[in-house]
Amino acid sequence: MDLVKIYECLCDRTRLRLLNLLAPGPLCVCHFQAVLRESQVKISKHLAYLRARGLVESEREGNWIIYRLPVKPARALRANLACLQDCAAEEKLFRRDLARLKKLGPGLVASGPCGCAPAGRK
Amino acid sequence: MDLVKIYECLCDRTRLRLLNLLAPGPLCVCHFQAVLRESQVKISKHLAYLRARGLVESEREGNWIIYRLPVKPARALRANLACLQDCAAEEKLFRRDLARLKKLGPGLVASGPCGCAPAGRK
DNA sequence: CATCTGTATACCTGCAGCGGCATATTGCAC
DNA sequence: GTGCAATATGCCGCTGCAGGTATACAGATG
Numbered sequence: 001m002d003l004v005k006i007y008e009c010l011c012d013r014t015r016l017r018l019l020n021l022l023a024p025g026p027l028c029v030c031h032f033q034a035v036l037r038e039s040q041v042k043i044s045k046h047l048a049y050l051r052a053r054g055l056v057e058s059e060r061e062g063n064w065i066i067y068r069l070p071v072k073p074a075r076a077l078r079a080n081l082a083c084l085q086d087c088a089a090e091e092k093l094f095r096r097d098l099a100r101l102k103k104l105g106p107g108l109v110a111s112g113p114c115g116c117a118p119a120g121r122k
Numbered sequence: 123m124d125l126v127k128i129y130e131c132l133c134d135r136t137r138l139r140l141l142n143l144l145a146p147g148p149l150c151v152c153h154f155q156a157v158l159r160e161s162q163v164k165i166s167k168h169l170a171y172l173r174a175r176g177l178v179e180s181e182r183e184g185n186w187i188i189y190r191l192p193v194k195p196a197r198a199l200r201a202n203l204a205c206l207q208d209c210a211a212e213e214k215l216f217r218r219d220l221a222r223l224k225k226l227g228p229g230l231v232a233s234g235p236c237g238c239a240p241a242g243r244k
Numbered sequence: 245c246a247t248c249t250g251t252a253t254a255c256c257t258g259c260a261g262c263g264g265c266a267t268a269t270t271g272c273a274c
Numbered sequence: 275g276t277g278c279a280a281t282a283t284g285c286c287g288c289t290g291c292a293g294g295t296a297t298a299c300a301g302a303t304g
Contacts, residue, residue, distance in 0.1 A: 003209055004135045011129035012262080029281060042263065044282055049261090063271055063280050076209040083205040087125055087198040134292080151251060164293065166252055171291090185250050185301055 001054060001074035009055045010084065014038065014046050017097055019069070019081065020088045022056065024101070026068035035100045123176060123196035131177045132206065136160065137168050139219055141191070141203065142210045144178065146223070148190035157222045 009015055017036055021027060032043045047067055050056045055077070058067050069081065088094035131137055139158055143149060154165045169189055172178045177199065180189045191203065210216035 003138060003206075003213065004133060007129050007133035007138075008261095011126060011133045013126045014262090016125060016129075039264080040281075041265085041283090044280095045263080048282070060270085065281065075212065079205050079209055083201050084125075087201055090197065091125065136292090161294080162251070163253090163295085167293080170252070182300085187251065 001077050003076055005053050006055070006077055006080055009050055009053050010080065012046065013093075014042065015050060015055075016084065016088070017094065018043070018046060018050065018067075019055065019084060020094045021097055021101055022067060022069050023081070023085050024098070026066050027101075028061070028064040028066050030064070031101065031104060032067075034104055035097050123199050125198055127175050128177070128199055128202055131172055131175050132202065134168065135215075136164065137172060138206065138210070139216065140165070140168060140172065140189075141177065141206060142216045143219055143223055144189060144191050145203070145207050146220070148188050149223075150183070150186040150188050152186070153223065153226060154189075156226055157219050 010019075014036070018032060021032065021035060029040070029043060029047065032047070033040055036043060047056065047058070051058055051067075054070065056067050057070055058065050060066075070077065073081065132141075136158070140154060143154065143157060151162070151165060151169065154169070155162055158165060169178065169180070173180055173189075176192065178189050179192055180187050182188075192199065195203065
């Protein structure tokens, strides 16, 4: 994987927040919306940007689309994601995001269908 | 230091090459020109870009301008520079640059006036 | 002073990304 | 099938950056 491409993905705050949230485990789009409190379009486009460059992977699960960090990341990517996680731990915004994520659902991480919507899985 | 700003600096190949060359020690602009074999303007502008954002520092020494990595880098910057060095060691282009740098002058790193020009220090 | 060398800056063009609005797509429920 | 929820995509305007050419600046030399 090309180093420059990786850094291009990392040089936007929204994308950093998305990747930061993915570190603990897979999430669906509505989680990102709930935590970042940004428009659906904005989040969706940044996720598409990341996916097109191999920084995240996605999978459909019923109505939802689950995003995750690559299962087998290239060495350079792994190193930089680790570095990001390390650095993000020192910035308020990222910590707040993670805190909000935890509030969303305790067993959320790596759990089944997201159940994020008001309608939820019904 | 803002993480996003750091990554903005890292998302250009020329700038990565410059930073990679600075890892062993300070250099003057003509060294970058000799190693990268890019136009003077291109290199100068990228160095200005990096300096404006605190990724490098510069100091005049007679006719030459010496660039170096920050003496007291912020934690996030230090982490990412270390990561970059690690990743760069695996890419041919960066290794070739370092090899060329070594050929330029054995005692070059951290030495005195650069002596790079034909006229040199005379 | 004039001149040369090393380096920086101004101005321009082209291109890519960001964010917004509107709309499309996919799958579920009825 | 209809309708709705979750998500993606197309188009537009704006901004910022990359790289080029020409020019300016600073210091050394004579």
